[in-house]
Amino acid sequence: MTRIIGHEEPISAFRAAMHSGRLHHAWLLTGPAGVGKAMTALQLARRLLAEGMGLSPDTPGIDVPFCHPAAKLLDAWSHPDFALLDRLPKDDKLVANKPRQDWPADEERARSIRVDQVRALNPLFATAPSMSPRRIVVIDEAETLEVSAANALLKRLEEPPAGTVFLLVAHSAGRLLPTIRSRCRVLRFDALSDRDVATILRSQIPDADPEEIASLVTVGEGSPGRALRFAGLDIASIDAALTKLVREGDAQNANRLALAQQLSGKGAQACYEAFLQRAPAFLAEQVRQRSGDALGLALSHWEQARKLAAQAVSTSLDPQNVVFTLAGHVAALAPGRASAKA
Numbered sequence: 425m426t427r428i429i430g431h432e433e434p435i436s437a438f439r440a441a442m443h444s445g446r447l448h449h450a451w452l453l454t455g456p457a458g459v460g461k462a463m464t465a466l467q468l469a470r471r472l473l474a475e476g477m478g479l480s481p482d483t484p485g486i487d488v489p490f491c492h493p494a495a496k497l498l499d500a501w502s503h504p505d506f507a508l509l510d511r512l513p514k515d516d517k518l519v520a521n522k523p524r525q526d527w528p529a530d531e532e533r534a535r536s537i538r539v540d541q542v543r544a545l546n547p548l549f550a551t552a553p554s555m556s557p558r559r560i561v562v563i564d565e566a567e568t569l570e571v572s573a574a575n576a577l578l579k580r581l582e583e584p585p586a587g588t589v590f591l592l593v594a595h596s597a598g599r600l601l602p603t604i605r606s607r608c609r610v611l612r613f614d615a616l617s618d619r620d621v622a623t624i625l626r627s628q629i630p631d632a633d634p635e636e637i638a639s640l641v642t643v644g645e646g647s648p649g650r651a652l653r654f655a656g657l658d659i660a661s662i663d664a665a666l667t668k669l670v671r672e673g674d675a676q677n678a679n680r681l682a683l684a685q686q687l688s689g690k691g692a693q694a695c696y697e698a699f700l701q702r703a704p705a706f707l708a709e710q711v712r713q714r715s716g717d718a719l720g721l722a723l724s725h726w727e728q729a730r731k732l733a734a735q736a737v738s739t740s741l742d743p744q745n746v747v748f749t750l751a752g753h754v755a756a757l758a759p760g761r762a763s764a765k766a
Contacts (some may be wrong), residue, residue, distance in 0.1 A: 450607050515531065
């Protein structure tokens with residue numbers, strides 16, 4: 425069975441509503457990206473449908489045994505009372521007439537959820553639920569609904585089909601239509617503790633050594649999803665290089681130049697993009713450790729680094745120059761280098 429780690433408060437709130445006899449028809453799961461909102465929504469759907477098919481409400485948490493009929497149907501993406509809306513692969517031909525489990529995992533996704541995807545739910549609502557008193561619709565990244573799709577969904581939320589529960593997942597709830605938000609009960613998800621992130625990482629990448637896990641926990645900042653994007657990219661060595669710069673500076677530019685050459689070489693694109701995310705985050709950590717004039721200096725270098733990293737890929741800036749400059753912002757915070765220029 426899928427095990428959700430952390431998020432006890434929102435899960436407890438939903439369980440209480442489930443068993444109160446007055447379960448609201450629309451819920452908004454919101455919080456930072458990569459903390460497990462979508463996974464939780466899918467597990468809540470699994471639990472709702474399983475209880476509708478005889479699972480005891482006394483089963484702990486929101487667990488559902490793998491052998492339960494509802495779990496088997498959902499694992500095969502064939503439960504008649506369930507639907508998932510999310511951004512489809514950009515190339516529709518890759519998923520045409522294919523079951524979801526055969527979709528390519530790493531294919532680039534469309535920018536939005538289209539109105540035809542929402543309208544495709546109409547047959548689901550045209551009849552009563554088949555195997556449970558409820559039908560469940562999960563909408564992942566609901567903030568990416570195009571305007572016409574959001575309006576089509578709003579009509580369903582205003583007049584919900586009997587027995588239907590909508591679970592909307594959003595990283596940026598403010599981007600949803602206010603009229604959609606107002607019809608949802610909110611479940612807020614916070615960043616996970618370092619301990620919980622480490623537990624998840626060890627289960628997902630069991631071959632990772634303790635040093636890599638520790639580095640990934642740091643860069644994840646409470647988000648296992650974010651941490652996993654850095655897996656296998658030797659974040660520990662990047663952190664070691666940044667730590668050396670902030671402690672010792674780089675008066676002769678040798679360390680910055682070596683790092684820039686390493687991260688701009690052939691085949692280093694993934695590590696380069698990881699560095700673009702890690703360097704500003706590293707500087708943000710330095711900001712939190714400083715006060716007075718040192719705080720002001722750190723804030724200045726963090727802001728410059730954040731802006732540079734944000735535009736580096738989209739504007740095709742030279743990777744070697746970008747790494748050298750970002751590393752300079754870090755080196756400028758070294759003791760005795762308060763007046764150094766990046």
